[in-house]
Amino acid sequence: MIELEQLLILSAILFIIGVAGFITRRNVIIMFMSVELMLNAANVALVGFAYHFARMEAQLIALFVMALAAAEVAVGLAIIVTVFRNKKTVNVDDLNILKW
Amino acid sequence: MEPLAENYQLLRWIVLAPLAGSAAIALFGHRLPRRLTGILACSAVGISFLIGVAGFVKLKALSGQPGRETAFLADTLYRWISVGSLKVDAAFVLDRLSAVMVLVVSGVSFLIHVYSIGYMAHDKSYWRYFSYLNLFVFFMLLLVSADNIGLMFVGWEGVGLCSYLLIGFWFEDMEKATAGKKAFIVNRIGDFGFLLAIILIFSNLGTLDFYGIAEQAPRVLVSGSALATAIALLLFLGATGKSAQIPLYVWLPDAMAGPTPVSALIHAATMVTAGVYMIVRLNVLYLLAPFAMGVVASVGVLTAIYAASIGLVQNDIKKVLAYSTISQLGYMFLAVGVGAFSAGIFHLMTHAFFKALLFLGAGCVIHSMSGDQDIRNMGGLREKLPATYWTFLIATLTIAGIPPLSGFFSKDEILWMAFSSARGHWLLWFVAFAAAGLTAFYMFRLLFLTFFGTCRAEQKVQAHIHESPPVMTVPLVVLAVLAVLGGFVGIPEALGGGNNFHHWLSPVLAGENGTLASEAPRHYPHSVEYLLIVLSVAVALCGYFTARWFYISKPETARSLAGRMPITYQLLGNKYYIDEIYNIFIVQPVKLVSTYILWKIFDQRVIDGLVNLTGRSVRVLGKLAARLQTGYAQAYAVTFILGVALVLGALLW
Numbered sequence: 044m045i046e047l048e049q050l051l052i053l054s055a056i057l058f059i060i061g062v063a064g065f066i067t068r069r070n071v072i073i074m075f076m077s078v079e080l081m082l083n084a085a086n087v088a089l090v091g092f093a094y095h096f097a098r099m100e101a102q103l104i105a106l107f108v109m110a111l112a113a114a115e116v117a118v119g120l121a122i123i124v125t126v127f128r129n130k131k132t133v134n135v136d137d138l139n140i141l142k143w
Numbered sequence: 144m145e146p147l148a149e150n151y152q153l154l155r156w157i158v159l160a161p162l163a164g165s166a167a168i169a170l171f172g173h174r175l176p177r178r179l180t181g182i183l184a185c186s187a188v189g190i191s192f193l194i195g196v197a198g199f200v201k202l203k204a205l206s207g208q209p210g211r212e213t214a215f216l217a218d219t220l221y222r223w224i225s226v227g228s229l230k231v232d233a234a235f236v237l238d239r240l241s242a243v244m245v246l247v248v249s250g251v252s253f254l255i256h257v258y259s260i261g262y263m264a265h266d267k268s269y270w271r272y273f274s275y276l277n278l279f280v281f282f283m284l285l286l287v288s289a290d291n292i293g294l295m296f297v298g299w300e301g302v303g304l305c306s307y308l309l310i311g312f313w314f315e316d317m318e319k320a321t322a323g324k325k326a327f328i329v330n331r332i333g334d335f336g337f338l339l340a341i342i343l344i345f346s347n348l349g350t351l352d353f354y355g356i357a358e359q360a361p362r363v364l365v366s367g368s369a370l371a372t373a374i375a376l377l378l379f380l381g382a383t384g385k386s387a388q389i390p391l392y393v394w395l396p397d398a399m400a401g402p403t404p405v406s407a408l409i410h411a412a413t414m415v416t417a418g419v420y421m422i423v424r425l426n427v428l429y430l431l432a433p434f435a436m437g438v439v440a441s442v443g444v445l446t447a448i449y450a451a452s453i454g455l456v457q458n459d460i461k462k463v464l465a466y467s468t469i470s471q472l473g474y475m476f477l478a479v480g481v482g483a484f485s486a487g488i489f490h491l492m493t494h495a496f497f498k499a500l501l502f503l504g505a506g507c508v509i510h511s512m513s514g515d516q517d518i519r520n521m522g523g524l525r526e527k528l529p530a531t532y533w534t535f536l537i538a539t540l541t542i543a544g545i546p547p548l549s550g551f552f553s554k555d556e557i558l559w560m561a562f563s564s565a566r567g568h569w570l571l572w573f574v575a576f577a578a579a580g581l582t583a584f585y586m587f588r589l590l591f592l593t594f595f596g597t598c599r600a601e602q603k604v605q606a607h608i609h610e611s612p613p614v615m616t617v618p619l620v621v622l623a624v625l626a627v628l629g630g631f632v633g634i635p636e637a638l639g640g641g642n643n644f645h646h647w648l649s650p651v652l653a654g655e656n657g658t659l660a661s662e663a664p665r666h667y668p669h670s671v672e673y674l675l676i677v678l679s680v681a682v683a684l685c686g687y688f689t690a691r692w693f694y695i696s697k698p699e700t701a702r703s704l705a706g707r708m709p710i711t712y713q714l715l716g717n718k719y720y721i722d723e724i725y726n727i728f729i730v731q732p733v734k735l736v737s738t739y740i741l742w743k744i745f746d747q748r749v750i751d752g753l754v755n756l757t758g759r760s761v762r763v764l765g766k767l768a769a770r771l772q773t774g775y776a777q778a779y780a781v782t783f784i785l786g787v788a789l790v791l792g793a794l795l796w
Contacts, residue, residue, distance in 0.1 A: 065777070066781055069777075074776075074777075135776050135777060139773065140774060141774050
């Protein structure tokens with residue numbers, strides 16, 4: 044029997060890995076994957092709650108998050124491809140023109 | 144004793160009619176035909192006068208009943224200011240004092256408006272002139288009919304503004320524009336004193352209402368205390384500015400740059416007497432400050448003789464009359480300074496008649512001389528300008544104090560009170576008496592040089608000399624009649640009259656109301672009064688004969704006398720160099736301080752520095768804050784996470 048706490052700890056670990064990946068890696072693709080990791084950490088927590096409280100709503104939200112993540116990936120990857128075409132790089136430190 | 148007020152709704156139209164006239168002319172005057180503009184302006188003032196007469200009749204009936212002498216008509220428009228305990232109403236009052244003032248102001252204004260139709264007929268800014276003139280009458284009537292000192296101050300400032308606008312009416316001429324500015328700035332000094340006095344009155348008496356002041360002042364202020372003296376002296380400072388007394392008289396001679404009817408109306412008959420009216424209105428405060436009254440009387444009498452002595456040698460017809468006005472105003476201040484308030488108002492009234500007449504006569508002369516004002520170029524105008532000559536002659540006799548013209552009665556009343564009142568002194572009387580002699584001399588000099596002898600003007604100017612049209616001469620005749628008859632309302636008891644004017648005013652004047660019984664005049668037998676009357680008539684005749692000898696019989700005497708006393712002549716001719724002294728000791732230091740300290744240091748360094756500092760510090764702060772904006776997405780992410788952590792932490796702990 045899996046306890047809620049274990050699920051939440053897993054979720055937290057996944058989230059922290061996602062945050063750490065997002066702020067340490069310079070490759071935009073990897074950062075993107077980290078974001079996916081954070082989203083799915085949230086999904087794990089949601090599914091865990093649904094299981095524990097025997098409620099359907101949280102599972103529904105998890106499904107929504109997945110759909111949203113898919114949409115986000117579609118847009119995000121398209122942007123990355125365009126950036127690469129223009130800048131010949133996907134290193135985030137070279138993409139710093141958005142400042143005063 | 145509760146004053147007895149009766150509501151009288153028409154009262155507001157005395158004040159508002161000229162305002163409506165002014166607004167109408169200002170807005171539509173440039174489209175209206177000239178004739179209509181003039182008629183509009185005159186009828187606006189005429190309405191004021193007619194309502195004033197109606198109010199006067201009503202007031203006479205009302206206050207004629209025994210025990211109701213202090214009754215008055217009142218009309219409140221709305222509450223103008225209400226801040227804390229400061230409450231000022233836009234309210235008008237017609238009591239025995241303001242009734243006299245309203246009638247004199249609106250009556251003389253009406254005549255001068257009519258005269259202006261002729262005098263200004265060819266001016267290109269005809270409508271602007273009448274708009275200003277009506278606006279002036281509005282402010283002047285506001286000043287004299289206000290029921291509190293706050294509203295009076297509005298009128299006080301308003302007449303100053305109109306005076307400025309009308310002195311600089313021909314503003315293309317730099318000199319005239321400067322004269323207007325000078326009048327305005329000198330008046331500001333006086334107004335500053337007036338404003339301080341108003342603040343002192345409010346903070347100590349808690350009211351600005353004239354009746355409230357009259358009620359509170361004797362309770363709150365100690366007679367002769369520093370506070371009462373300070374209030375009275377500050378008010379008097381205001382009066383010296385507006386009424387051209389030493390030391391602030393310097394603007395009035397320059398004010399002659401304005402059109403001559405303006406000089407007649409504003410700078411002779413009405414506005415310059417506002418200071419006298421104000422002191423009489425607040426006589427309660429002055430009676431509590433004997434020292435201030437002494438100052439008023441001394442300044443008045445000094446101004447009277449000082450201005451008269453300058454008037455002796457002036458060659459500009461309007462300048463002579465300007466100094467004469469200053470001198471006559473000095474008489475009025477002498478009167479109120481010795482506590483003879485009704486005598487001051489009496490002289491104010493007769494002076495309004497004869498001085499307006501003199502100025503309007505001078506206007507006719509200048510008109511016929513094609514604008515020349517120098518009496519050395521005139522002469523022999525008697526045949527060519529008969530109506531002007533006769534009315535001018537009457538006015539001259541009146542101001543010189545020849546009985547039984549009005550000036551004789553009013554001036555003699557002042558001389559007598561200066562001698563006999565409890566606050567009077569024979570020295571005050573003597574100086575005023577000497578000034579009366581000088582007055583007679585300079586007025587007859589003016590008359591002889593202008594109207595007698597042979598004409599000294601150029602041929603071209605001489606050919607043009609003509610009598611003015613009836614629209615100008617009729618007001619002269621009306622004023623001449625008033626100047627002759629005006630004195631009969633105040634024939635002193637010693638001459639078998641009832642001194643009605645004094646009895647009319649005395650109920651509304653605390654000092655003459657018996658409330659200060661210790662102030663009863665010293666008693667002299669009638670023979671002393673007769674002697675003084677004979678003396679003052681004699682000195683007037685003396686002035687006449689001297690002037691006649693100098694300027695008709697032996698014209699060379701005047702020149703040889705001037706030649707024998709070059710220093711005196713120079714001193715008088717240059718007005719004691721007061722303008723130059725003020726320039727060196729006041730104007731230039733103020734300019735230097737303004738330029739080198741206030742402008743170059745305070746304005747350019749401190750004020751501009753502060754402004755630039757604000758700008759620079761914002762720029763520096765902005766540069767610092769901009770460094771947060773690195774453009775690195777991950778730096779933003781870290782900030783974001785820290786922020787979330789902070790919020791979470793705050794929520795959890």
